[in-house]
Amino acid sequence: MFQNSCRLSFVTFLCLLFLCRFVYSQLDYKFYDYTCPNLTTIVRSGVWSAIANDTRMAASLLRLHFHDCIVNGCEASVLLDDTSTFKGEKNAFPNRNSARGFEVIDTIKANVEKTCPSIVSCSDILNLAVRDAVFLAGGPYWSVPLGRRDGLTASETAANRDIPSPFEPFENITAKFASKGLGIKDVVVLSGAHTIGFAQCFTFKQRLFNFNGSGNPDPTLSVSLRNNLQNICPNIDDSDTNLAPLDPVSTSKFDNIYYKNLLNNSGLLQSDQALMGDNRTAAMVYYYSRFPLLFSKDFGISMVKLSSVGVLTGQDGQIRKNCRVVN
Numbered sequence: 103m104f105q106n107s108c109r110l111s112f113v114t115f116l117c118l119l120f121l122c123r124f125v126y127s128q129l130d131y132k133f134y135d136y137t138c139p140n141l142t143t144i145v146r147s148g149v150w151s152a153i154a155n156d157t158r159m160a161a162s163l164l165r166l167h168f169h170d171c172i173v174n175g176c177e178a179s180v181l182l183d184d185t186s187t188f189k190g191e192k193n194a195f196p197n198r199n200s201a202r203g204f205e206v207i208d209t210i211k212a213n214v215e216k217t218c219p220s221i222v223s224c225s226d227i228l229n230l231a232v233r234d235a236v237f238l239a240g241g242p243y244w245s246v247p248l249g250r251r252d253g254l255t256a257s258e259t260a261a262n263r264d265i266p267s268p269f270e271p272f273e274n275i276t277a278k279f280a281s282k283g284l285g286i287k288d289v290v291v292l293s294g295a296h297t298i299g300f301a302q303c304f305t306f307k308q309r310l311f312n313f314n315g316s317g318n319p320d321p322t323l324s325v326s327l328r329n330n331l332q333n334i335c336p337n338i339d340d341s342d343t344n345l346a347p348l349d350p351v352s353t354s355k356f357d358n359i360y361y362k363n364l365l366n367n368s369g370l371l372q373s374d375q376a377l378m379g380d381n382r383t384a385a386m387v388y389y390y391s392r393f394p395l396l397f398s399k400d401f402g403i404s405m406v407k408l409s410s411v412g413v414l415t416g417q418d419g420q421i422r423k424n425c426r427v428v429n
């Protein structure tokens with residue numbers, strides 16, 4: 103009898119432990135409400151001054167966040183500098199001389215540490231900053247569930263493997279998203295981020311002069327856009343790092359013109375225009391080009407999904423003091 107009741111309470115204890123861990127490991131909209139009530143104000147003012155100083159920063163933060171989450175989850179690994187024990191993600195091919203916004207996150211983190219030391223993760227700061235950046239660029243606003251913790255390592259190899267390349271086939275790109283639990287709709291919606299920001303010429307130049315070794319330009323690229331781009335990116339190596347807007351119609355405004363551009367054969371990257379090469383995604387492009395409010399709504403939904411990929415919660419990871427180094 104005694105043995106039975108002992109066994110029962112042990113099982114109950116285990117169940118409670120499991121439940122506790124399950125509840126604890128969920129993200130929560132009110133996570134810092136008591137421990138850092140000024141968090142959203144501090145982040146917003148940091149993002150506001152960064153964008154006031156450089157409009158492109160909204161785009162750069164958004165991309166930084168994507169490159170964090172798609173590589174081993176949203177645990178701020180992209181922010182870590184290289185160390186003697188690991189080669190980080192900053193110098194991976196898609197990020198080197200390309201990823202921007204590290205200093206903005208450093209400044210916000212330093213301000214957050216002054217008020218709430220060792221409370222708020224770099225990962226949550228990046229998430230909130232991106233939400234505000236998109237909103238300040240004229241895009242949607244969404245609620246960000248919080249409580250992520252920061253990773254203890256970063257991987258150059260994983261970044262080179264997992265970040266989609268503009269040159270790879272569309273099926274490879276969708277497979278990379280799928281491996282993180284993101285579906286084809288998320289690919290179309292999140293690609294709408296290319297409504298703001300810039301790309302270096304080398305990321306699309308082969309479309310202008312020698313598409314897939316054919317000696318001719320990409321036939322799916324509008325002739326007038328091609329002429330403009332050939333001025334920005336003449337056919338010489340020196341032009342490789344020149345910048346062209348991803349959405350030349352409204353470069354700094356977060357709107358749905360990206361999708362209208364695709365309908366006009368005016369996607370900048372080959373991977374952008376590829377959305378028109380598949381019936382399912384082409385139908386979605388058409389839909390978002392017609393219904394900007396539905397794009398805004400779905401963008402918020404897909405961003406929350408992206409921001410939940412591989413998060414560390416509870417006792418996992420840590421709260422970094424400095425986003426560039428593990429404590």
Ligand code: HEM
Pocket residue numbers: 158160161162163164165168199200201202266267268269275289292293295296298299300301302303305348371373
């Ligand atoms: C679908 C696969 C994707 C590919 C192949 C891709 C590729 C690229 C490339 C090549 C650039 C230009 C980088 C440079 O020249 O330095 C770029 C810029 C950018 N990407 Fe993507 N991207 C993809 C998806 C995304 C997603 C999902 C987001 C965000 C949710 C995003 C946000 C951005 C932004 C905002 C920029 C401009 C950054 C700036 O101006 O600093 N991209 N992307």
